[in-house]
Amino acid sequence: MQIAFYLSGLVAILATLRVVTGTHPVHALLYLIVSLIAVAMVFFALGAPFAGALEIIVYAGAIMVLFVFVVMMLNLGESAVEQERAWLQPKAWVGPAVLTAVLLIVMIVTLVSGDYSGTISGETLTAKMVGISLFGPYLVIVELAAMLLLAALVAASHLGRSDAHDEADLARDRQRELSEQAQASARPARETPIDASQDTRSTQEGKA
Amino acid sequence: MSWWTPQVEATLIAMVQAVVILLVVVISGALLSMVERRLLALWQDRYGPNRVGPFGLLQIAADMIKIFFKEDWIPPFADRTFFVLAPAIAMASLLLSFMVIPITPNWGVADLNIGILFFFAMAGINVYAVLFAGWASGNKYALLGALRASAQTLSYEVFMGLAVMGIVAMTGSFNMRDIVNAQENVWFIVPQFFGFCTFIIAGIAVTHRHPFDQPEAEQELADGYHIEYSGMKWGMFFVGEYIGIVLMSALLVTLFFGGWHGPLLPPIVWFLLKTIFFVILFVLLRAALPRPRYDKVMNFGWKVCLPLTLVNLLITGAMILLIDPAT
Numbered sequence: 001m002q003i004a005f006y007l008s009g010l011v012a013i014l015a016t017l018r019v020v021t022g023t024h025p026v027h028a029l030l031y032l033i034v035s036l037i038a039v040a041m042v043f044f045a046l047g048a049p050f051a052g053a054l055e056i057i058v059y060a061g062a063i064m065v066l067f068v069f070v071v072m073m074l075n076l077g078e079s080a081v082e083q084e085r086a087w088l089q090p091k092a093w094v095g096p097a098v099l100t101a102v103l104l105i106v107m108i109v110t111l112v113s114g115d116y117s118g119t120i121s122g123e124t125l126t127a128k129m130v131g132i133s134l135f136g137p138y139l140v141i142v143e144l145a146a147m148l149l150l151a152a153l154v155a156a157s158h159l160g161r162s163d164a165h166d167e168a169d170l171a172r173d174r175q176r177e178l179s180e181q182a183q184a185s186a187r188p189a190r191e192t193p194i195d196a197s198q199d200t201r202s203t204q205e206g207k208a
Numbered sequence: 209m210s211w212w213t214p215q216v217e218a219t220l221i222a223m224v225q226a227v228v229i230l231l232v233v234v235i236s237g238a239l240l241s242m243v244e245r246r247l248l249a250l251w252q253d254r255y256g257p258n259r260v261g262p263f264g265l266l267q268i269a270a271d272m273i274k275i276f277f278k279e280d281w282i283p284p285f286a287d288r289t290f291f292v293l294a295p296a297i298a299m300a301s302l303l304l305s306f307m308v309i310p311i312t313p314n315w316g317v318a319d320l321n322i323g324i325l326f327f328f329a330m331a332g333i334n335v336y337a338v339l340f341a342g343w344a345s346g347n348k349y350a351l352l353g354a355l356r357a358s359a360q361t362l363s364y365e366v367f368m369g370l371a372v373m374g375i376v377a378m379t380g381s382f383n384m385r386d387i388v389n390a391q392e393n394v395w396f397i398v399p400q401f402f403g404f405c406t407f408i409i410a411g412i413a414v415t416h417r418h419p420f421d422q423p424e425a426e427q428e429l430a431d432g433y434h435i436e437y438s439g440m441k442w443g444m445f446f447v448g449e450y451i452g453i454v455l456m457s458a459l460l461v462t463l464f465f466g467g468w469h470g471p472l473l474p475p476i477v478w479f480l481l482k483t484i485f486f487v488i489l490f491v492l493l494r495a496a497l498p499r500p501r502y503d504k505v506m507n508f509g510w511k512v513c514l515p516l517t518l519v520n521l522l523i524t525g526a527m528i529l530l531i532d533p534a535t
Contacts (some may be wrong), residue, residue, distance in 0.1 A: 030289075056332060068358075072342075126321065
């Protein structure tokens, strides 16, 4: 189990590095998928198969699909690669890198000095135990998350609602058309210049 | 022979079992192309391929020779990495799912305690095959097919998972062997009838079979995501689809039709008979049903099947609490 943990951890770190340094958006996403699967493997090695399976189903299987979906729709070409390369200048990443290095030092110091006694292959957490703790001590958080998701769902379905919106637009267009017709018939004197301009346009189109 | 310990023997037996299951699945997946054409022909009142070998049985050999020796062409405008990766994902993710299916009390590759979740994880990975294939081909039709496929698969996977959760709640385990053992007296199709209806619909949609084959709709998209593929790479998509049918049939048998349970005949025969029944049902659906419009398919998934599975899960939970409040 230790070997599996360290190997998949290494894969996760390398893949995530390639996500950051890669210049091709879709290739970077592929590395991100690999990274998520490696994190799922870390969960398996730590004895949390339920969390590992959900990591693949939810993150790799659903959320990343939407990412890939959107990036593919954008149809990014060579210009995107150039842009990404330009963004990878040292002045862009030095600041965050220094700050993360501080965090890394803090973590290493804590690990070395503290009395850390956990082992990698602990007891296996079953789905039942996860469920009991989710709907026991953490019930309020679960309910709040559910409310948040419900709000997102309502908002998305409101934004995606097309029929009523289209009908209102059509009605407004029809009204504008009617009022324009009424205006045009109210002023017959203007008819001749409009006709003339239409004639010239049609002849130009004919030439083109 | 000091190294011949019981442990080594058990490992060897497990490996042989795994290889046999793999070979049987791949070969039956390939053979299905011939079987499907013969069955479709039977139902449509024509002969189908009956020239090569007895009853056209060797048609598959002819097809395989053709597929293997075709020029394996990668278009110059394609993204090579993804173009090669996509068919591998298509076949590998489905083959890996067979790992969790218990065939008889003694046969089966892995006895995972997350069982059915492993299948959902692999089904989630399988989406990338179509998505990558469509994008890497650098072709409009392929991209359109890939977009349809990913939207359809994501929508249908949501309630495919929910459809099975009723069974998981009744069994109290994700493990496939526990699920089969819980069906010794009553198959889960009886208490979970709506779960079965939605699961079979989602299963057809996830394998992109008729009537949910909008991703490859020949008439509109000229074959969708694998339009640029040729030779064995296309063959892997093709065989992968049939492996998907076998997988869904085996899952339906395991989850809803009692797996290997049945009177008189040995377990392996029961499992194979039930699986073959569902494979034939898949082919019959293709012969019988027209293809609905794409937006109708999405509406049906979200507005009919998803609420149905939620209500089914709610009622199942209420019944479990009513009958046995202690657990």
